[in-house]
Amino acid sequence: MIQTSGESTSGHHAVVKGRLITIEGTDCAGKSTQARLLAESLAASGCPTLLTREPGGAPGAEVLRGFLLANRTALDPLAEAMIHFAARIDHANRTLRPAIAAGLTIVCDRFFDSTMAYQGYGQGADPSAITTLIRLLDLTPDLTFVLDLPPAEEQRRREQRGRSADRYERLGPEFLERVRWGFHAIVKTHPERCILIDASPSPAEVHARLFALAQARLP
Numbered sequence: 001m002i003q004t005s006g007e008s009t010s011g012h013h014a015v016v017k018g019r020l021i022t023i024e025g026t027d028c029a030g031k032s033t034q035a036r037l038l039a040e041s042l043a044a045s046g047c048p049t050l051l052t053r054e055p056g057g058a059p060g061a062e063v064l065r066g067f068l069l070a071n072r073t074a075l076d077p078l079a080e081a082m083i084h085f086a087a088r089i090d091h092a093n094r095t096l097r098p099a100i101a102a103g104l105t106i107v108c109d110r111f112f113d114s115t116m117a118y119q120g121y122g123q124g125a126d127p128s129a130i131t132t133l134i135r136l137l138d139l140t141p142d143l144t145f146v147l148d149l150p151p152a153e154e155q156r157r158r159e160q161r162g163r164s165a166d167r168y169e170r171l172g173p174e175f176l177e178r179v180r181w182g183f184h185a186i187v188k189t190h191p192e193r194c195i196l197i198d199a200s201p202s203p204a205e206v207h208a209r210l211f212a213l214a215q216a217r218l219p
Contacts, residue, residue, distance in 0.1 A: 018099060018100030018101060018102065018103045018104055018105070018106070019100070019105050019106070019142040019143070019218055020096065020100065020106045020108065020111075020139070020140075020141045020142050020143075021038070021105065021106065021107050021108070021141060021142065021143045021144070021145070021214060021218070022107075022108045022110070022111040022113065022141040022143075022144045022145070023035045023038070023107065023108070023109055023110070023144075023145050023147065023210075024110060024111070024113045024114055024117070024144055024145065024146045024147065024183060024186075025146055025147030025148060025149075025183060025197075025199065026147075026148075026149060026154060026176065026179060026180055026183070027158075027168065028149060028154045028157040028158050028161070029147035029148065029149050029154070029199040030147060030199055030203060030206065031109050031110065031147055032053070032109050033203055034145070034147065034199075034203070034206060034207060034210055035051060035053070035107050035108070035109040036051060037203070037207040037210075037211075038107050038207065038210050038211060038214060039051035039107040041207070041211045042105055042107070042211075042214065045215075047105050048102075048103065048104050048105065049104060049105050049106070049107060050095075050099045050104045050105070050106045050107070051106075051107050051109075052091070052095060052096070052106060052107070052108050052109070053108065053109040053110065054084075054087065054088060054091060054108060054109065054110040054111055054114070055068055055084055055087040055088070055091075055110075056087065056091065057091040057095050057096075057108070058090045058091045058093075058094040058095045059094070060087070060090040060094070061087040061088070061090040061091040061094075064083060064086060064087035064090070065087060067083070068080075068083060068084070068087075076125075077119045077120075077123035077124055077125035078119070078125040078126060078129055080119055080123070080125075081115050081119040081120070081125050081129070081130055081133065082133070084114075084115045084119070085112075085115065085133045085136075085137065088111070088112065088115075088137060089136075089137060092137060092139050096108070096139060097139070105218070108141075111141060111144070112130075112133075112134050112137065113144060113146070113183070113186050113194075115130055115133075116130050116131075116134075116182065116186060117179045117182035117183045117186065118168065118179055118182075120182065121178050121179060121181065121182025121185065122168075122171070122175050122176075122178045122179040122182060123171075123175070140193070141193055142193065142217075142218055143193055143195070143213075143214065143217050143218055144190070144193050144194045144195070145194075145195055145197050145210055145213070146183050146184075146186070146187050146194055146195065146196050146197060147197050147199035147206070148180070148183065148184070148196055148197060148198060148199055149180075149199050149200060150200065151173070151176075151177060151180070153200055154176070154180075155173075183196075184196065195213060197209060197210065
């Protein structure tokens, strides 16, 4: 979790309304890089900014992140979704809401759309149950960027990483494709806040587009 104070050219802190920007997409789309670059550019433009992530972003949520990443026992998809939401509620109440109240612009690497895409569309958890959890959370992003990669480019990047497959990659290409189209469905369902972004160009090009869109949508 990184906090960056933006200042205006006059040397005074910019006065901004707190808002939440989330970066979503599959694992090789560059979410963490784009979240960091966007937070840095917003801060440099004079916008007090908080960079955070999910699962995690608060002490209790980080403990649950550790469990989710280390766990090798197969969980029921809805049970896994509920653990993500337990971490998310801790993150929201201890980090996100106070930051919004303080007028910060938050850039969050993943949020509830990932749970819908991975546990819902990907693993088959009941989407209506996840929607109920989203309602209980009662915190919706102001803007969501969904980074999208064609399967061939995603596979190329995965091989380039040269590391062993993670728990989701081990579920196979059909699972990953369901997740990708889950994100597409989320964008179509929530066009007022979600923007699908082609993540194939260079990180600098993708960042330039995200920064321009963020400034246009949340001036």
